[in-house]
Amino acid sequence: MKLYYTPGACSLAPRIIACEAGLQIEYDKVDLKTQTTASGRDYIRINPKGYVPALALHSGDVLAEVPVILEYLADQVPGTRLLPKLGSLERYRVKEWLDFTGAELHKGFDPLWTAPMPPKARQLAVGHLQRRFAYLDQCLQGRSYLAGQHFTVADAYCFTVLSWSRFHRIDLSDHPAVTAYMTRVSARPMVKRALQAEGLMAQA
Ligand SMILES: N[C@@H](CCC(=O)N[C@@H](CS)C(=O)NCC(=O)O)C(=O)O
Structure with a gap:
């Protein structure tokens, strides 16, 4: 492959x-x-x-x-454990996170890549992402990864997309569970690799 x-x-x-x-x-x-x-x-x-x-x-x-x-x-x-068994509710939950990451987070960043952006348009795009991050923050309280205590494919995708926040200077400080999550995922040896x-x- x-x-x-x-x-x-x-x-x-x-x-x-x-x-x-x-x-x-x-x-x-x-x-x-x-x-x-x-x-x-x-x-x-x-x-x-x-x-x-x-x-x-x-x-x-x-x-x-x-x-x-x-x-x-x-x-x-x-x-x-990267992806639960086919047909299980846990698998659909991971797929729900994959779709959320793709449609709501990944595509939420799209306008920011099309520089230069007028400040008002940037503010709207960032505001939209911040609302999604707030939801994510709520969900991550009391759990290590998106679908629970195990790292899954959805975390690999979500981590990748969230890491663009730094490049675009988006402040994540209102979302402590998200920042803790980023630290946790980036500490994984295979993520580092x-x-x-x-x-x-x-x-x-
Ligand atoms: N829906 C696609 C989106 C892929 C995507 O947006 N890729 C970006 C990089 S993160 C890209 O290659 N953009 C260049 C372009 O669209 O021409 C997927 O899930 O693979």
Whole structure:
């Protein structure tokens, strides 16, 4: 398998899960501006959507969309706790967090990447995210990870997206459970390994 990624982008989440699951996969860095990979390939021919991540399988098929790639990777190593058993309520709960992270958090950051932003528009986008962070903060009180006491694929994704707050100078100090969560996740050895591999350790 090969993961197409861009350092610090949402493709960090599948890298974290590959590390946590002990999966040996290859990586190919994508330059999103030129749509070429470090190995010299035209990325649009690999993923016509033009965004990362994409996961090339041994079969030659290519999977896209973060939640799907995360689910696929975790399913390669059953019994790790990264993803509960198929059909269980716990699994749907993890998927609920994956969807929340994708639709409400990840896409909430989208306007901030399209610089330059007028101050009023930025204030609206940040205000919207702050409301989502407040909900997250409530949920994280008294639990270590999103779905309970075990780290799951949803945490890899949520951590990745929340880490963009620092880049965009979004203050998380009103959300102490969220900041404690970020510290907890970034202390995991396999998360550190993934961050190191993408040259992000100083920002963790
Ligand atoms: N729905 C997609 C979103 C992926 C996405 O937004 N990727 C960003 C990086 S975090 C990207 O590659 N953006 C460049 C672009 O959209 O052209 C997924 O879940 O994989």
